[in-house]
Amino acid sequence: MIAYLDCFSGASGDMILAALIDAGADLAAVDAQLTALGIPFELTFTTVHRCGLRACKVDISAPDGTWTVMRTYEDGLRLVQGAGLDPEVAARATSILGRLARAEATVHGVAVGEVHFHELDGVDTIVDVVGSAAAFASLGAGVVVSSPVATGTGVVPSRHGPLPLPAPAVLELLGGASLYGRTVEAELITPTGAAILAEYAASFGKMPSMTVASVGYGAGSRELEIPNVLRVVLGEPSGDSDVEPADAVEDLMVEATVDDMNPELYPFVLERLTEAGAIDAWLVPVIGKTGRPAQVIQVLAPPHAEEAVRDTLVAETSTIGVRASPVRRWMLPRRWLEVEVRGVTVRVKVAFRGEVMVNVAPEYADCAQAARALNMPLKEVYRAALTAAAGLL
Numbered sequence: 001m002i003a004y005l006d007c008f009s010g011a012s013g014d015m016i017l018a019a020l021i022d023a024g025a026d027l028a029a030v031d032a033q034l035t036a037l038g039i040p041f042e043l044t045f046t047t048v049h050r051c052g053l054r055a056c057k058v059d060i061s062a063p064d065g066t067w068t069v070m071r072t073y074e075d076g077l078r079l080v081q082g083a084g085l086d087p088e089v090a091a092r093a094t095s096i097l098g099r100l101a102r103a104e105a106t107v108h109g110v111a112v113g114e115v116h117f118h119e120l121d122g123v124d125t126i127v128d129v130v131g132s133a134a135a136f137a138s139l140g141a142g143v144v145v146s147s148p149v150a151t152g153t154g155v156v157p158s159r160h161g162p163l164p165l166p167a168p169a170v171l172e173l174l175g176g177a178s179l180y181g182r183t184v185e186a187e188l189i190t191p192t193g194a195a196i197l198a199e200y201a202a203s204f205g206k207m208p209s210m211t212v213a214s215v216g217y218g219a220g221s222r223e224l225e226i227p228n229v230l231r232v233v234l235g236e237p238s239g240d241s242d243v244e245p246a247d248a249v250e251d252l253m254v255e256a257t258v259d260d261m262n263p264e265l266y267p268f269v270l271e272r273l274t275e276a277g278a279i280d281a282w283l284v285p286v287i288g289k290t291g292r293p294a295q296v297i298q299v300l301a302p303p304h305a306e307e308a309v310r311d312t313l314v315a316e317t318s319t320i321g322v323r324a325s326p327v328r329r330w331m332l333p334r335r336w337l338e339v340e341v342r343g344v345t346v347r348v349k350v351a352f353r354g355e356v357m358v359n360v361a362p363e364y365a366d367c368a369q370a371a372r373a374l375n376m377p378l379k380e381v382y383r384a385a386l387t388a389a390a391g392l393l
Helices: 013-023 027-035 074-081 087-108 122-137 168-173 190-198 261-275 301-315 363-375 380-388
Strands: 001-007 040-051 054-060 143-146 149-151 179-181 210-219 227-237 247-258 280-287 294-302 323-331 333-343 344-353 356-362
Touching: 001 013, 013 054, 013 122, 013 190, 013 210, 027 040, 027 380, 040 087, 054 122, 074 087, 087 122, 087 168, 087 210, 087 301, 122 190, 122 333, 149 356, 168 190, 168 247, 179 190, 247 301, 261 280, 261 294, 261 380, 294 301, 333 380, 344 363, 356 363, 356 380, 363 380
Parallel strands: 001 143, 054 210, 149 179
Antiparallel strands: 001 227, 040 054, 210 227, 247 294, 247 323, 280 294, 333 344, 344 356
């Protein structure tokens, strides 16, 4: 499936989330991921009109004194990585937060670890980021394309003082993307919206050839002289479509070869690498040039986590050198089902190639938890989860 984001009135995190829900994203799946964050908030969706266009609007509220949840990049990482989110949602949300942090660090001339999110520290930012990641995952869009992005004019207040529009962080985030200015004195494209676009959009241009399946409209907060909405168009590639059917992601392979370390330490090393932001990490046994057995620790990581992964390898292993190289990952669209095994919920991942279902896999952690809770063999939990999933497909 293709998702085309029509940003003729810019984009913000809440507009993207609302448009995806309006286009058919699974609200229950999104809510489950947001609830896992463990922060107090209320999410409401309402129908509004912007210059005569019906649109979905999302509003986020929190109890008094609980609005600020993410003062720093590390705060955001702790929220996402400690929530037990679905792996795809966690990886995307972590990457989006990393993009925001790197952009702010560049603009203000500080290290990423010194970034304070200020205007982005509220519940709404983390909800927009995780909610959008969950919505994209539920839709299973293999390719995301954005239109050229409209920007407004004027200045916007900040804790550093007035900033010109588009905001400096937006320009950092959308470097290489197609932007154009509108004579609208308003912040049309926000840093959160820009970070989500930068994470998902494979290109910025015209709408690909597709057979339209659904359309969603997400409303911004303000009434403007143009419809303040973002439009999402979902569809299947047509015969002459020029987009690839899988979503290519640029990541890094970070490696270290170790031949002199206590093997009992490796499980802890892999755990630490995951905490540092790795997407995945594993060991490959090799024979070194002197004939000694060794292990190559291979770590798949998003670019923003390179430094943390490198530091973890040096701190937790006996290596005195680390190498890194760029890699591209192609991921099939997938969606999650929730099934019951004797009253215990187990998630099942279903992957598709086009309209063809190519893989159905129960989530190991859920199955292991169910096996312990039910005092039931793990293989029987797997079998029961697959049987239950088959009844829903």
